[in-house]
Amino acid sequence: MALIVHKYGGTSMGSTDRIRNVAKRVAKWVRAGHQMVVVPSAMSGETNRLLGLAKELSPASTTPEVMRELDMIAATGEQVSVGLLAIALQAEGVPSVSYTGWQVPVATDSSYTKARIESIDDKRVRADLAEGKVVVIAGFQGIDADNNITTLGRGGSDTSAVAIAAAMKADECLIYTDVDGVYTTDPRIVPEARRLHTISFEEMLEMASLGSKILQIRSVEFAGKYRVPLRVLSSFTPWDIDINEEAKSGTLISFEEDEKMEQAVVSGIAFNRDEAKVTLLGVPDKPGIAFQILGPVAEANIDIDVIIQNVSQDGKTDFSFTVHRNDYARTMDLLQNTVGPATNAARVVGDPKICKVSIVGIGMRSHVGVASKMFRALSEEGINIQMISTSEIKTSVVIDEKYMELAVRALHKAFDLDQEVAPAA
Amino acid sequence: MALIVHKYGGTSMGSTDRIRNVAKRVAKWVRAGHQMVVVPSAMSGETNRLLGLAKELSPASTTPEVMRELDMIAATGEQVSVGLLAIALQAEGVPSVSYTGWQVPVATDSSYTKARIESIDDKRVRADLAEGKVVVIAGFQGIDADNNITTLGRGGSDTSAVAIAAAMKADECLIYTDVDGVYTTDPRIVPEARRLHTISFEEMLEMASLGSKILQIRSVEFAGKYRVPLRVLSSFTPWDIDINEEAKSGTLISFEEDEKMEQAVVSGIAFNRDEAKVTLLGVPDKPGIAFQILGPVAEANIDIDVIIQNVSQDGKTDFSFTVHRNDYARTMDLLQNTVGPATNAARVVGDPKICKVSIVGIGMRSHVGVASKMFRALSEEGINIQMISTSEIKTSVVIDEKYMELAVRALHKAFDLDQEVAPAA
Numbered sequence: 068m069a070l071i072v073h074k075y076g077g078t079s080m081g082s083t084d085r086i087r088n089v090a091k092r093v094a095k096w097v098r099a100g101h102q103m104v105v106v107p108s109a110m111s112g113e114t115n116r117l118l119g120l121a122k123e124l125s126p127a128s129t130t131p132e133v134m135r136e137l138d139m140i141a142a143t144g145e146q147v148s149v150g151l152l153a154i155a156l157q158a159e160g161v162p163s164v165s166y167t168g169w170q171v172p173v174a175t176d177s178s179y180t181k182a183r184i185e186s187i188d189d190k191r192v193r194a195d196l197a198e199g200k201v202v203v204i205a206g207f208q209g210i211d212a213d214n215n216i217t218t219l220g221r222g223g224s225d226t227s228a229v230a231i232a233a234a235m236k237a238d239e240c241l242i243y244t245d246v247d248g249v250y251t252t253d254p255r256i257v258p259e260a261r262r263l264h265t266i267s268f269e270e271m272l273e274m275a276s277l278g279s280k281i282l283q284i285r286s287v288e289f290a291g292k293y294r295v296p297l298r299v300l301s302s303f304t305p306w307d308i309d310i311n312e313e314a315k316s317g318t319l320i321s322f323e324e325d326e327k328m329e330q331a332v333v334s335g336i337a338f339n340r341d342e343a344k345v346t347l348l349g350v351p352d353k354p355g356i357a358f359q360i361l362g363p364v365a366e367a368n369i370d371i372d373v374i375i376q377n378v379s380q381d382g383k384t385d386f387s388f389t390v391h392r393n394d395y396a397r398t399m400d401l402l403q404n405t406v407g408p409a410t411n412a413a414r415v416v417g418d419p420k421i422c423k424v425s426i427v428g429i430g431m432r433s434h435v436g437v438a439s440k441m442f443r444a445l446s447e448e449g450i451n452i453q454m455i456s457t458s459e460i461k462t463s464v465v466i467d468e469k470y471m472e473l474a475v476r477a478l479h480k481a482f483d484l485d486q487e488v489a490p491a492a
Numbered sequence: 493m494a495l496i497v498h499k500y501g502g503t504s505m506g507s508t509d510r511i512r513n514v515a516k517r518v519a520k521w522v523r524a525g526h527q528m529v530v531v532p533s534a535m536s537g538e539t540n541r542l543l544g545l546a547k548e549l550s551p552a553s554t555t556p557e558v559m560r561e562l563d564m565i566a567a568t569g570e571q572v573s574v575g576l577l578a579i580a581l582q583a584e585g586v587p588s589v590s591y592t593g594w595q596v597p598v599a600t601d602s603s604y605t606k607a608r609i610e611s612i613d614d615k616r617v618r619a620d621l622a623e624g625k626v627v628v629i630a631g632f633q634g635i636d637a638d639n640n641i642t643t644l645g646r647g648g649s650d651t652s653a654v655a656i657a658a659a660m661k662a663d664e665c666l667i668y669t670d671v672d673g674v675y676t677t678d679p680r681i682v683p684e685a686r687r688l689h690t691i692s693f694e695e696m697l698e699m700a701s702l703g704s705k706i707l708q709i710r711s712v713e714f715a716g717k718y719r720v721p722l723r724v725l726s727s728f729t730p731w732d733i734d735i736n737e738e739a740k741s742g743t744l745i746s747f748e749e750d751e752k753m754e755q756a757v758v759s760g761i762a763f764n765r766d767e768a769k770v771t772l773l774g775v776p777d778k779p780g781i782a783f784q785i786l787g788p789v790a791e792a793n794i795d796i797d798v799i800i801q802n803v804s805q806d807g808k809t810d811f812s813f814t815v816h817r818n819d820y821a822r823t824m825d826l827l828q829n830t831v832g833p834a835t836n837a838a839r840v841v842g843d844p845k846i847c848k849v850s851i852v853g854i855g856m857r858s859h860v861g862v863a864s865k866m867f868r869a870l871s872e873e874g875i876n877i878q879m880i881s882t883s884e885i886k887t888s889v890v891i892d893e894k895y896m897e898l899a900v901r902a903l904h905k906a907f908d909l910d911q912e913v914a915p916a917a
Contacts, residue, residue, distance in 0.1 A: 083548040120576055123508040125583045132582055132589070139590055140575035143568035150565035151545055157557055158550045164557070165564055169594070170639055214595055 069238035070102045070196070074206065074228035077111035078245045079302040080148050083155075089243075090155035092306035093201060097161050099310050102196045104235065106206040106228040107152050109144025117141055134179035138208075138218045141180075142168070145205035145224065153203045163201040166191070168208035168216070173227065175209035175217045182209055182217035183285075184226065187234035204231060222283030229286040233293030240290070240297050241317075246281055247301035248318035249274065251484035252336035256475050259485035263318050263334060268297070270334050271320045273427040273461045287320065294322045332437055333428035333482040336475050337461075340422040340468055342372060343395035344453065345402060346387040349413030352379035356410065360386055363406050369394045373423065373456040373465060383413070387454060389465060395419045421453065422471040425463035426478055438462045444481035450474055494663035495527045495621070499631065499653035502536035503670045504727040505573050508580075514668075515580035517731035518626060522586055524735050527621045529660065531631040531653040532577050534569025542566055559604035563633075563643045566605075567593070570630035570649065578628045588626040591616070593633035593641070598652065600634035600642045607634055607642035608710075609651065612659035629656060647708030654711040658718030665715070665722050666742075671706055672726035673743035674699065676909040677761040681897050684910035688743050688759060693722070695759050696745045698852040698886045712745065719747045757855035757862055758907040761900050762886075765847040765893055767797060768820035769878065770827060771812040774838025777804035781835065785811055788831050794819045798848065798881040798890060808838070812879060814890060820844045846878065847896040850888035851903055863887045869906035875899055 149165035206224025232240035300317025574590035631649025657665035725742025
């Protein structure tokens with residue numbers, strides 16, 4: 068008998084028929100002898116419908132008072148889901164009980180619409196499990212110290228599920244979603260892309276943050292921090308497939324990297340076309356210049372990703388960084404009118420039509436020449452590299468947006484990602 | 493400055509435009525210097541939609557476990573409403589904050605889907621009012637001793653509003669609804685029906701329980717018990733009508749009967765065609781026979797209304813009572829197969845095509861001859877009376893359903909209810 072957490076996304080909960088299928092699937096796991104906690108999202112479309120109503124009443128306001136009410140409203144989507152799923156389970160003959168975030172309670176800070184989980188009290192949940200009940204817990208939500216309802220932000224149900232699994236030391240947390248696992252890259256761009264049986268949570272973190280939008284990134288951080296085995300798998304398989312087959316399907320995001328990992332140097336190719344590049348040309352190369360440039364940008368709440376400062380010539384240097392494309396106009400405005408003049412920059416130039424392509428792999432740590440192999444592959448396709456950024460387990464390049472698909476396909480082939488790799492013994 | 497509670501029904505909350513109008517109306521009361529607590533219902537149709545989803549998953553189940561989940565689901569309707577109304581108020585420049593039932597908290601027993609309020613802690617609400625905020629509280633819901641969400645049953649938001657007004661000793665509780673007050677009878681049957689400026693809560697209790705479905709009956713009981721001045725008024729008047737005019741509109745349900753009541757003997761004619769009559773003929777007239785008959789009926793959870801036992805002849809008596817028409821078949825079955833044989837009844841007969849018509853008036857207490865005037869009016873129309881039931885402030889008759897409209901019109905005329913009565917000095 069194991070303690071298992073299942074998480075089902077909005078598509079899986081999208082209609083009463085689908086909810087009934089979720090119940091049948093969970094019932095199968097119960098009959099196999101497992102203790103089950105289930106975390107469903109709101110029915111698909113519901114969160115948007117609810118927030119749409121709020122927006123009609125207050126189109127632009129982002130005061131804390133309005134944000135508090137948005138959480139009050141949005142949290143109802145998951146509350147309906149847990150009630151419906153508990154009823155569906157009972158109709159299948161499986162004893163079950165549902166809880167909202169505050170009933171557990173899932174304690175969070177007070178950052179409405181993007182709260183962070185601080186602690187989870189699992190006493191009540193454990194008591195129910197001991198009585199043989201399936202416990203259905205509303206994802207996406209919690210309660211702050213003043214009894215206000217909070218939500219965790221888009222995709223927050225993933226984080227709820229992992230946090231609950233961590234608090235309860237669950238044996239595995241299964242995220243049922245509309246893809247059947249994590250791929251070496253997006254199959255829409257590279258048809259040969261292959262599903263990974265296992266990926267380390269560090270790799271998953273890079274894949275997620277670089278645009279593989281399968282899991283909320285915070286849920287992966289949580290899984291890594293608390294060593295929760297996390298599996299991404301399809302909710303579209305028939306509910307009655309063999310449970311042993313189901314338990315091994317999808318992709319396992321594991322923290323036990325040395326034992327079970329596939330031994331590929333590069334596990335996947337991630338990409339992101341949401342960025343824009345800006346450059347200050349000819350700024351004086353003196354101590355403090357980076358802060359002088361980036362301080363005001365950070366103050367304006369603009370997130371910065373890749374940063375490059377070239378070696379200086381004649382006491383002058385060029386300073387480039389990337390921001391989210393939505394922040395491009397604001398950033399250019401700030402640099403041209405404030406930061407540029409203040410730093411005596413010769414010129415400010417920018418380009419929103421860029422993309423970032425990354426190779427990700429925990430094996431890179433111990434393999435030399437991986438980056439150069441990447442650069443050669445791009446060079447062979449005639450793709451110019453504008454910026455380079457590296458970390459222990461990834462190398463990213465910024466290139467012209469129009470070469471993105473070409474670059475991803477070339478790298479996927481160069482690193483043999485279409486070839487199945489035998490797991491280490 | 494007064495402390496005022498407003499309650500808005502589902503129709504008033506039916507769209508964002510209507511919610512905006514509610515906010516404008518409340519803002520007007522705030523600007524007039526009042527402290528405001530607002531209790532909205534779910535948006536019209538929402539509770540039915542939510543319970544409809546649940547019903548698709550578990551059509552017939554009424555276990556406590558399912559009932560608990562129904563409350564979990566249904567309570568979200570009001571939670572959305574309070575969030576939206578709080579946002580609409582803020583958009584009008586009125587500081588406001590919303591609370592669910594459990595946040596106040598509104599403590600109830602654990603009778604899911606028909607819970608009763610046990611206590612209300614108004615500390616948090618008072619603190620907000622002191623800070624100049626409008627407090628928006630979800631109607632229809634509460635929390636039991638084990639932190640489970642409960643609901644108060646259909647129309648429960650009326651009871652929530654009155655209970656909150658009682659707990660806070662509010663100066664008046666205004667129930668905004670889709671009728672503009674309490675009438676002497678249903679204007680669809682008697683076009684001359686007249687709106688009452690004032691009615692005693694006892695009369696309202698009889699009017700409500702007898703089928704004037706303006707207010708949930710428990711809200712009137714609450715108002716009477718805690719002496720909360722209660723006003724029923726229209727939510728369809730323009731939000732910007734003069735506040736003094738609005739404050740005097742509708743019907744005031746008052747407990748100060750001796751001072752302000754209109755001095756009519758009969759205040760209104762109520763009617764109800766939801767009942768059915770059953771009779772056990774020729775049962776032995778011995779001690780305990782009533783319990784022997786009605787005990788099994790009560791055990792089957794069938795509510796009984798009017799009960800008549802005729803004087804006995806030859807040691808035998810006839811025993812009649814009325815039940816809700818929905819329970820007619822079950823009741824007949826129970827009497828024919830169980831209770832009848834057990835009590836040696838000669839025969840069981842029944843009639844679902846009856847109705848109950850009642851005259852209601854606090855003045856009846858001190859006036860003789862009111863009932864006989866009623867019987868004469870019916871007799872003049874050739875209407876046969878099948879059963880009679882009386883209380884201090886009402887007299888009800890059970891008659892053939894087909895005479896209902898005729899009876900109501902005749903009684904409305906006989907008691908001069910189309911004539912305005914001057915309030916006592």
